[in-house]
Amino acid sequence: MKRFAFSLPLRVTIPSLLLFLSSGLGLYSFITEVNATYKRQENRVVEQADFYSEKTVGLLEFILRRVNIDNKSLDGAKLVIGETGEEPNLQLSAFLDENNIVIFSNYYQLQQKPIINTSFSYLYPQIQQAKQTKVTEKVWSDNRQILKVITPVILPPKPNQLRPQVGTLLSIYDLTQTKKQAYQDALNRSLQMNAVVLIICLLVWLFFEMTLTKRVSRLVLVSQNLAQGDLSDRSRLEGSDELAQISIAFDQMAEKIEQDTYSLQESQIELQQKATELEKTLTQLKQTQTQLLQSEKMSSLGQLVAGIAHEINNPVSFIFGNITYAKEYTDSLLHLISLYQTHYPQPVPEIQTEIDELDLEFITSDLQKMFNSMLTGSQRISDIVLSLRSFSRLDEADIKTIDLHENLDNTLMILKHRLKAQASRPKIKIVKNYGNIPLIHCYVGQLNQVFMNIFINAIDALETVQQNSPPQISIHTDIVTDSQPKKWVQIQISDNGSGMAETVRSRIFEPFFTTKPVGRGTGMGLAISYQIIVEKHQGQLLCTSTPGEGSTFIITLPIRNS
Numbered sequence: 001m002k003r004f005a006f007s008l009p010l011r012v013t014i015p016s017l018l019l020f021l022s023s024g025l026g027l028y029s030f031i032t033e034v035n036a037t038y039k040r041q042e043n044r045v046v047e048q049a050d051f052y053s054e055k056t057v058g059l060l061e062f063i064l065r066r067v068n069i070d071n072k073s074l075d076g077a078k079l080v081i082g083e084t085g086e087e088p089n090l091q092l093s094a095f096l097d098e099n100n101i102v103i104f105s106n107y108y109q110l111q112q113k114p115i116i117n118t119s120f121s122y123l124y125p126q127i128q129q130a131k132q133t134k135v136t137e138k139v140w141s142d143n144r145q146i147l148k149v150i151t152p153v154i155l156p157p158k159p160n161q162l163r164p165q166v167g168t169l170l171s172i173y174d175l176t177q178t179k180k181q182a183y184q185d186a187l188n189r190s191l192q193m194n195a196v197v198l199i200i201c202l203l204v205w206l207f208f209e210m211t212l213t214k215r216v217s218r219l220v221l222v223s224q225n226l227a228q229g230d231l232s233d234r235s236r237l238e239g240s241d242e243l244a245q246i247s248i249a250f251d252q253m254a255e256k257i258e259q260d261t262y263s264l265q266e267s268q269i270e271l272q273q274k275a276t277e278l279e280k281t282l283t284q285l286k287q288t289q290t291q292l293l294q295s296e297k298m299s300s301l302g303q304l305v306a307g308i309a310h311e312i313n314n315p316v317s318f319i320f321g322n323i324t325y326a327k328e329y330t331d332s333l334l335h336l337i338s339l340y341q342t343h344y345p346q347p348v349p350e351i352q353t354e355i356d357e358l359d360l361e362f363i364t365s366d367l368q369k370m371f372n373s374m375l376t377g378s379q380r381i382s383d384i385v386l387s388l389r390s391f392s393r394l395d396e397a398d399i400k401t402i403d404l405h406e407n408l409d410n411t412l413m414i415l416k417h418r419l420k421a422q423a424s425r426p427k428i429k430i431v432k433n434y435g436n437i438p439l440i441h442c443y444v445g446q447l448n449q450v451f452m453n454i455f456i457n458a459i460d461a462l463e464t465v466q467q468n469s470p471p472q473i474s475i476h477t478d479i480v481t482d483s484q485p486k487k488w489v490q491i492q493i494s495d496n497g498s499g500m501a502e503t504v505r506s507r508i509f510e511p512f513f514t515t516k517p518v519g520r521g522t523g524m525g526l527a528i529s530y531q532i533i534v535e536k537h538q539g540q541l542l543c544t545s546t547p548g549e550g551s552t553f554i555i556t557l558p559i560r561n562s
Helices: 010-064 075-086 121-133 176-227 242-295 298-343 349-358 360-391 404-414 444-463 525-536
Strands: 090-096 102-105 137-140 146-155 165-174 400-402 429-433 440-442 472-481 487-495 540-546 550-558
Touching (some): 010 090, 010 165, 121 165, 242 349, 242 360, 298 360, 349 360, 404 472, 444 472, 444 487, 444 550
Antiparallel strands (some): 137 146, 146 165, 540 550
């Protein structure tokens, strides 16, 4: 069933309804009063006509029994008819003989004329009916303004006749002026009553305005302010009625919303500040890392990266630990709201309106996504920190035993931002084909520098050419042996870029040789890498390349460095 809803505010609806009811009541009262007054006037005229007809007929019969109707001396009868002018509402009085000839009338122009030849000829059937039945006939006009009364008059018999003759007394009453006056009187009484009803309605409206409309308007205003973000506004309605109880509940809800909103805002501000600081730190780290790679100051780079990794680890641990509790607290609050909705599925309209405007369902689902995103980001930062701490051993002079695959992965972790999809190319795919190789002895920091330089060159090569196939870097590790009993480990790093011409490939290990634009490379990266592999680790660093097919760097290292 569709519910009826008012589209107008109560401030307009209540007085309009009262005005409509008072107008309808006044109109009904006026119509009833007019009809009753008309009925009373008609009944009074009928009584008057009966009395007049009975009196006049009696006098006429008395006079005519003593005087022959043909006798010209009918002064008494004429006097009786002539006095009809004193009767209120009586317009016409006429005496007709047995032949329906007007003997005398207060309208002298009708005298001695057959009624059939006058303007009252339409009454001929009723006159005949009254004479035959000897019963008075009353005829109303269509608008009930004119009453025609036809009363039989018993006349003495003519000479040589025994049966008496029958004449008629025609009386016509006009109620037009009487009804007009009655209408005016009824109108005056109705206006007086309507004025009283209107005053009562005005008092009722004032009562509703003070006790209902004004207070409801206050609640509406506060709810609108709350929806627009003014969380400090309260209704504070006085009284102990239902509306006051709604006001108390509404204010309590607004207070709770304000507290929760402020708490959430403070948490968001704190998280945003930490995220901004973290982003700023990471930006500074990237800038510092780029500067250190360009200047090839490996010792300073190792110390700086180690220090930054240590400093990042503390706030990251703090954020990572607190996000879990923040998520638990938020889940508890959302569970509380869910319980409230379960036990109170039909809240008051103001609460339901607020729920619809806040889009509570969207907030509930979106908060979970936000916390999952923050947890993922925190874990990502932790992984980066671990990679940095491992990669930062650039200035270590001692030989360490390491897992080569772990160092490769750490280097890729640091370069992960370079592997993501760019405007000019899709994401670079990393294909790992790791063999079963043992731990090796090496200078960890210097070897990481070699991996970094080769990966950066491969990424740059994939960014400078439009390819039909997706960009890809492949890593292959395995154990190789030669005629010597000494075992070796080989790492192959390949890209499917544009490759290099032989003239370029033959010079890539020369110091200060570069094909990159000015400002993007010093030409020392591969030269230093070659020195680290060959001179520091007694290994080999080779490059094979075919134009249009990509390049492959082959690193061969002894498992145990002497």
